[in-house]
Amino acid sequence: MTTNQWWRSAVIYQVYPRSFKSSGGPVGDLRGITEKLDYIASVGVDAVWLSPFFRSPQNDHGYDVSDYRDVDPLFGTLADAEAMIARANELGLKIIVDLVPNHTSNEHPWFQEALHAAPGSPARERYWFRDGRGESGELPPTDWESVFGGPAWTRVDDGQWYLHLFDTSQPDLNWENPEVREEFESILRFWLDRGVAGFRVDVAHGLMKDPALPDWRHQWAMVTGQEENDIPPAPMWDRDAVHEIYRSWRPILDEYGAMMCAEAWVIDDARRSLYVRGDEFHQCFNFSFLASPWTAEDLRSTIRRSYEVNRKVGAPTTWVLSNHDVVRIASRLGLEQTGKGPNGIYAHDPQPDLELGVKRARAAHLLMLALPGSAYLYNGEELGLPEHTALPDSARQDPTFFRTKGLEAGRDGCRIPLPWASTEPGAGFSPDGQTWLPQPEGWAEYAVDRQDDDPESYLNFMRAALANRSRFAMAEATIHDESSEGVLDYRVGDVRVITCFDDEAPVPQGWRVLLSSSPVTDTIGPDTTVWLTSGR
Template sequence: MDQWSRSAVIYQVYPRSFKATSGSVGDLPGITSKLDYIAQLGVDALWLSPFYRSPQKDAGYDVSDFRDVDPLFGTLEDAEALIARANQLNLKVIIDLVPNHTSDQHAWFQEALGSEPGSPARERYWFRDGRGESGELPPTNWVSVFGGPAWTRVPDGQWYLHLFDASQPDLNWENPEVHDEFESILRFWLDRGVAGFRVDVAHGLMKDPDLPDWQHTWGMVSGQEETDIPPAPMWDLDAVHDIYRSWRGVLDEYGAMMCAEAWVIDDDRRSLYVREDEFDQCFNFSFLSSPWTAADMRSTIRESYAASARVEAPTTWVLSNHDVVRLPSRMGLDRTGKGPNGIYTHDPQPDHELGARRSRAAHLLMLALPGSAYLYNGEELGLPEHTSLPDEARQDPTFFRTQGAEAGRDGCRIPLPWAADEPHAGFSPDGSWLPQPDGWADHAVDRQEADPDSYLNFIRSALAYRAKHGLGLAEIRDESEGGVLDYRVGPVRVITCFDEEAPLPEGWRVLLSSSPVDDRIGTDTTVWLVAENDV
């Protein structure tokens, strides 16, 4: 297994929202033009969300060709140029791999639609006969993660499985042809210099071939939230680990890594993905979903380390991504944690000042913790959720498949603000695929770079001190008492106050603080301290 990733800080780039060189959608040349900015943050690598050829029904997670770049984002040569420039800047490049499903426009699925039931082409997917007198009912009562049924009927009467949108048919990983195809895809991109893969829906590839009924929900990021129900026949099956053991051999040939997106809130189940012969990392969604209280955060951190230690693996911390409400807005709600799936104008609105204060404290806590960590683009700017997005602008299939019951994920995907006084806040001269909210320019990179107290400069300082003091690989010791977290991480003392203040301890000086401190550490504040006799 790879070693650099055990303590790496990795920056997620959502290509369509990062930087556009023309048009209203971000592109690969736009990302390449901002690689210096990413390197100056102090991160070790970037993870690119999908840029493959795709009809874009689910923002590129519906892949029609895994070996090509969608013209929306550029060309294969643009991808190779991006990787080459990143390597010059000592940035590793990780790309998204989407093995659970393809687009319905993928050549395999189109072949399946033109083939007979039971044909080899259909066996690459989950085609089944329906129930009822004439097969008019779906094969099971399974529901899609995006809402609605998980089966769609084709003209000849059979049904196909899609645990997400109907445009995303699930692959049948019982089929050896699927295994061979993805090993080839891995090698295709490894040969072009990528350092590894973030594996989408890593817990979902294997299904119980008996297809038993199971009409329960499995939430994005949060996993199974209901209790006292039978095990899911399509999520987190033990058989999925055989796939990753086979991939491990390929990755080791190239010295590459992989990170699991496994929506498994149980720490012990999550730790199975990072056993020595499987993944290098697995997102700690327990941490992302934890309420902002001393008791919840302390138990989450403690249990996360205990589970990881059982398999001698690092913990991979994360607070945000393209699937959840942005952190400053989640932290400004009455109920903290994972938050809702999007926020409407008529929903309870976040307290922006409180949310920003807590968000800084959470970031400083996360970046002190040994292990690896991920930052979602715009997180370093303290960007809030867009909570007044008009319905006609929404594009997330969740919004449509739930008939608007859920606002969806568009609010955390708004194109980034780069320059306050340029059109579309410097994202593109030509437009913005999702409208930017009022006041977006106030968060622009050029304004924040000029402000020593900005969120951007705060994150840069935290990453610089994290590297200087080796926090990613340090030993951690918990000396917390009551409602205050108190950790020793290498030479740094990390104190987080939640709803009560604490005195600034004698014999220690402040290295970095999420909020101003004097002789007391205020509520919703994290401080990093070093002993006064340390230089």
């Protein structure tokens, strides 16, 4: 891997701090993460991306930031963060932090200042404060809806309204304002000076809004690039002007030899590739791959198109199957309809076929890790963890659940605290067994200590995949597509990668199995991926 462009082929492990490991109490923390960095290194990844641990009232579990330069006491101290970064570097792991530039917390000093300032004041110009419509301004300025449900505008005491594309506690920043831009450039340097290797940028496609604030009249979604021809471009997503911001950030990143990855939910692959032009982001999550149905045709089309558009801008493709916002892959692929899946699963919903889901997830992971480019793994993905589909409503904490009045279960089911020790309370998540979300029955079966020494475990399967990915330099290899109907067949450097779906296929003559997601004899069965070598 080229040292100064490590991100082009890296495998990056996402840590959701609340749910990873606690050094005391029911919520995971930075000391718990530091304690388990050796484990992360043992999986075979190159870097760690942490979801937000900044000071926050935690209304959206850290994605509502009140101080970007400090650690929330829930997770520890700034000294704990610096110790974690230092230990990671000792282990050869790079640390990537989560930057939230679309909005702040309503407890951020800027927003508190704005609430106490007059309409039209400089303090309010940092956000989107506007007068309402109607005879006395009693109606929101636009018809926009929040991603979390309900209107995207909230009225304050003096009658004006402020924009929040997410929760009411997350007011959107006005990136037309030079003061906002200067502040975030300073925040970048603050963390780069402390040794982080880069940033994952939250809602990267949402920072610039149409200043005319037109009505949109369409059902809200975080995704832009709707396929319906009669829907005009969203006035709040993926506007061309957003790229100016990232072009201004890139020289700062280059100065430190650091990287940044875009969370840009943009369906159109060509428009998404614009975020990874040579003077903008280094990576952009390939959500088309994550959302692809489990069929040879859909995945082949997604893979081909992804390489096609990214090659035009000289960028690697960044593969991903799971994160803290979607149903876990081992459950998602066990649903009747595969793809991005629902926003959470209730106990009364159709339940995943877990045996089938796990089998397909192993095949999907082996396919993803064979593809040249970079890849992200969500904590617990390497253990084959399923979604918690029987979480009681009384335990739910995701604002989506509350703002949709229970219409959507929300994301809590993929954020359950990890199991570390099968015989300890709380599966070893915390010293006294406390967990901020209840773990499902049978969670201890997935514990690290139980999988560690089992050669057939999901964990050791993933370790083998990552080791062979590195051994054969697959992430930097050239890929050739030799697929046939119903079967994916790729040459990735010296490795042949075959994925079967509904049907089986023979192991090609002259090739031997290097690694397989399910047992293989002379035939590759359905829902199976194999890596083969010619023996040369």
